[in-house]
Each structure stands twice: as structure tokens, then as C-alpha cells.
Amino acid sequence: LKAKPGVTRDRVMAIMPAEIRATVKLYLEGKIRDWYAREDGRGGVFLLNARDVAEAESIMESLPLAKAQLLDHEYIAVGPLMPLRLLLGSP
Numbered sequence: 416l417k418a419k420p421g422v423t424r425d426r427v428m429a430i431m432p433a434e435i436r437a438t439v440k441l442y443l444e445g446k447i448r449d450w451y452a453r454e455d456g457r458g459g460v461f462l463l464n465a466r467d468v469a470e471a472e473s474i475m476e477s478l479p480l481a482k483a484q485l486l487d488h489e490y491i492a493v494g495p496l497m498p499l500r501l502l503l504g505s506p
Contacts, residue, residue: 416458416459416460416461416475416480416486416487416488416489417453417457417458417459417486417487418457418458418485418486418487419484419485419486419487422485422486426483426485427480427485430479430480430483430485431480433479434478434479434480437477437478437479438450438478441474441477441478445464446463446464446465446474447461447462447463447464447474448462448463448464449461449462450462458486461475462493463475467492468490468492471490472488472490475488475490
């Protein structure tokens with residue numbers, strides 16, 4: 416996720432205390448597995464425990480910054496790296 420073009424840091428920071436509380440709550444509920452800051456300082460990356468992209472969208476859209484429509488989100492479904500099965504001798 417990253418701020419939409421034209422959204423100022425001040426607007427984001429005004430909502431950040433509520434965003435942090437809501438994010439920690441989702442983490443403690445097991446919905447957010449990990450989260451990271453982008454090295455370029457332009458947003459974050461969240462790894463979610465979700466069945467599919469629709470559930471991930473629902474989780475992220477529940478957060479205050481998303482409700483205020485200040486962020487752009489990109490959703491990418493990920494899963495296990497299946498070629499690792501070759502190390503176990505399984506086809």
C-alpha cells in the first residue's frame with residue numbers, strides 16, 4: 416500500500432494513531448501475519464492470512480486510512496514455493 420498521489424504526509428499522520436491501533440488489533444487476531452515498511456519510505460507491505468484476494472481486500476479496507484480513501488492498494492496472492500518439493504524427493 417502507498418499514499419494516493421496528492422495525499423500529504425500531514426493527512427496520513429492525522430489518522431496514523433487510529434491506523435496503528437487497528438493494525439495491531441488485526442495482527443493480534445491473526446489476520447496480519449507480517450508487515451514491513453518499504454525501503455523507499457513510500458508505504459508498506461502486509462502479509463495477510465486470508466483465503467483469497469477478496470478476503471484480503473476486506474481486511475485492508477477495514478483500516479482507517481483505507482476508509483478515508485488515502486491509500487492505493489495492490490493485492491498479490493502468494494503461496495508456498497512448490498519447487499521446494501523436489502528437495503523432499505516428491506514428484
